[in-house]
Amino acid sequence: MQKITTFLTYNDQAEQAAQLYVSLFPDSAITRVTRYPAAGPMPAGQVMTVEFSLAGQQYVALNGGPHFTFTEGISLSVACQDQAEIDRLWDALTADGGAPSQCGWLKDRFGVSWQITPANMSELMRGDTPAQSQRRMQAMLKMHKIDIAALRQA
Incomplete structure (x- = not known):
């Protein structure tokens, strides 16, 4: 149990x-x-x-x-294995009245907040250098749905 x-x-x-x-x-x-x-x-x-x-x-x-009612003070966080899983969950949870937010967050049509992020988000954000980490943070702050390829490019 x-x-x-x-x-x-x-x-x-x-x-x-x-x-x-x-x-x-x-x-x-x-x-x-x-x-x-x-x-x-x-x-x-x-x-x-x-x-x-x-x-x-x-x-x-x-x-x-x-x-x-639900607030953003609590959310369900999902560690996704790849971009396809992020895309699938994002599309399903924002459908029929759900709403995207920033940095991988969304609200489903029932008002529940979710974080749909890559399982390796910490690694992606860390980068190889402090400058790369800063560029990735800036890129993520502009995103609604997380784009793994765009984070890697930053």
């Missing part, structure tokens, strides 16, 4: 969010859906929680109503 589980609270789209997320990552699945009982704060039968795993990590999504 995982000791710490990320708990995400949505207005009323927990199941749709979990379905999107598990479709994007290998070793992912929805493992349990519970529904509000008649005495609950939401209509009876509405999805209350969705337990799911993403790449082997456990999460719980709750439909808690409109007073719960």
Whole structure:
């Protein structure tokens, strides 16, 4: 059993969010859906929680109503193996109302912030010299989606 589980609270789209997320990552699945009982704060039968795993990590999504919202103060960070994985996840997570931000950050259509970056981001940013590291930092600060080739060129 995982000791710490990320708990995400949505207005009323927990199941749709979990379905999107598990479709994007290998070793992912929805493992349990519970529904509000008649005495609950939401209509009876509405999805209350969705337990799911993403790449082997456990999460719980709750439909808690409109007073719960997400902020950039917390994000899900994904270490991508290559540009193709960055492109695929970026496109899927910004689709249908998601929004790009800067330096590899985005918000999905549910308002959850994600960092979609190369697994070797630290190495890429370090560069071979202090001047190269500075050029790469300047290049990254101008990017929305991370472009590995452009960082290497900087």
